[in-house]
Amino acid sequence: xxxxxxxxxxxxxxxxxxxxxxxxxxxxxxxxxxxxxxxxxxxxxxxxxxxxxxxxxxxxxxxxxxxxxxxxxxxxxxxxxxxxxxxxxxxxxxxxxxxxxxxxxxxxxxxxxxxxxxxxxxxxxxxxxxxxxxxxxxxxxxxxxxxxxxxxxxxxxxxxxxxxxxxxxxxxxxxxxxxxxxxxxxxxxxxxxxxxxxxxxxxxxxxxxxxxxxxxxxxxxxxxxxxxxxxxxxxxxxxxxxxxxxxxxxxxxxxxxxxxxxxxxxxxxx
Numbered sequence: 001x002x003x004x005x006x007x008x009x010x011x012x013x014x015x016x017x018x019x020x021x022x023x024x025x026x027x028x029x030x031x032x033x034x035x036x037x038x039x040x041x042x043x044x045x046x047x048x049x050x051x052x053x054x055x056x057x058x059x060x061x062x063x064x065x066x067x068x069x070x071x072x073x074x075x076x077x078x079x080x081x082x083x084x085x086x087x088x089x090x091x092x093x094x095x096x097x098x099x100x101x102x103x104x105x106x107x108x109x110x111x112x113x114x115x116x117x118x119x120x121x122x123x124x125x126x127x128x129x130x131x132x133x134x135x136x137x138x139x140x141x142x143x144x145x146x147x148x149x150x151x152x153x154x155x156x157x158x159x160x161x162x163x164x165x166x167x168x169x170x171x172x173x174x175x176x177x178x179x180x181x182x183x184x185x186x187x188x189x190x191x192x193x194x195x196x197x198x199x200x201x202x203x204x205x206x207x208x209x210x211x212x213x214x215x216x217x218x219x220x221x222x223x224x225x226x227x228x229x230x231x232x233x234x235x236x237x238x239x240x241x242x243x244x245x246x247x248x249x250x251x252x253x254x255x256x257x258x259x260x261x262x263x264x265x266x267x268x269x270x
Contacts, residue, residue, distance in 0.1 A: 005052060020236045021057040021117070021174055022050050027124075028104070029096045030074060031066030039063070040100075044107060051111040057174055057235070058108070059117045059146045062126035062135060065096035076123050097125050098138045105142040117146035117173035122195075128155060129165050136171055148176035148240070149224070153215065154192050154207045160227045167231035175228065176240040177255060179215035182207045202244070209242040211251040213258035222262045229266065 012019055024046040026039030046058055067075035067088040080086040101116075108116055118126050118135070126132050129145070129152075136143040145166050149159045166172040186194065186206045194206040202208055212221055228237065237259065241251035263269075 009053070018236075019053055019055060021059050021238070022046050022053075022055055024058055024060045025119070027061065027063040027074065029063035029065045029100050029125075031071045040104075043104060047108050047111050047113050050113050056113060057115040057117055058113060059119060059174055061121055062097065062101070062118050062124045062131075064124045065092045067092070069095075074123070076125075078127070092125060093134075093138075097135065101135060101139045101143060105139050108142055114142055115173040116143050118143065119146040119148050119151070119176070121148070121151050128152065128157065129162055132166075133169055133171060136169070141170065144171040144173035146174040146176060147172060148178055150176070150178040150180045150209055150215075150240075150242075153180040154182065156192070159220075159224050163224070163227045163231060163233075167233065172231065172233055172235075174235055175233070175237050177212050177237050177259065178240045178242065179210040179212050179221075179255075180207050181210045181215035208244060211241055211243045211246050211258075212239065212255035214243065214246070214254065218258055218262065221258060222265055225259070225262050226266055 009019075024043050026042055028036055028040040028043055030036040030039065043058075043060065050056070050058055064074040064076050065071075066073060067077065068091060075088060075092075077085045077088045077092070080089060105116060108114070118132060120127050120129065120132055126135055132143075132145050147163065147166060149157075149162065152159065152162055163172065182192075183202070183206055186204065190204075190206055192206055194204075209215075225237070239252055239255045239259070241248070241255065243251040246254055
């Protein structure tokens with residue numbers, strides 16, 4: 001409905017709010033055909049809306065298939081031994097992931113959307129820079145990263161090196177600003193693959209999401225923002241809050257406070 005779309009856009013324009021990206025988080029390669037088609041259709045409709053809005057970036061997940069044609073649940077394989085896991089990975093990428101995203105990129109390109117920013121997220125086949133770049137190489141330049149460092153801190157990634165690597169490969173499409181705190185005592189006992197994400201009781205968790213500046217220092221975030229600037233990133237730094245301790249607007253406001261101070265320091269206006 002063109003009238004509704006114009007009205008919707010005007011509400012943002014009147015408030016000086018830019019719609020820079022659209023998010024479409026699903027699993028279009030889910031082994032359940034109904035779920036896969038539902039999420040693929042949502043993606044297609046999101047692309048069509050982006051075309052009408054003049055938005056060039058769509059953020060989402062790569063998805064995760066089953067481990068074989070008869071699976072009914074996703075199978076997140078990250079290691080190639082025992083050999084069955086190597087077979088799972090090879091089948092997933094060759095038969096499901098690459099074919100779907102080639103088709104999705106072609107559809108997006110036909111509708112004037114040239115940046116599909118995949119969030120590197122545990123549980124999906126693209127969960128770190130290596131898997132992101134592997135899919136980009138197979139699919140094409142429409143595929144890049146939504147760089148959400150909160151999912152990479154706990155994997156041991158250096159945030160500055162991640163940003164530089166993605167930028168070097170022209171794959172830095174969007175950025176979520178979200179922190180992660182590591183509970184060192186629990187990491188020492190349980191390791192990082194300890195997903196006790198119970199927001200009501202973090203006593204057993206190795207890590208959890210925090211607002212920017214509450215997992216890593218303001219100095220660390222200053223270096224992160226500086227690196228985004230140095231590599232020539234021109235996109236949005238989008239605050240995402242999933243902090244179980246500072247929920248909702250409180251976490252957003254705290255993150256905004258940290259990032260505004262970082263900006264002032266970098267621009268010399270503090």
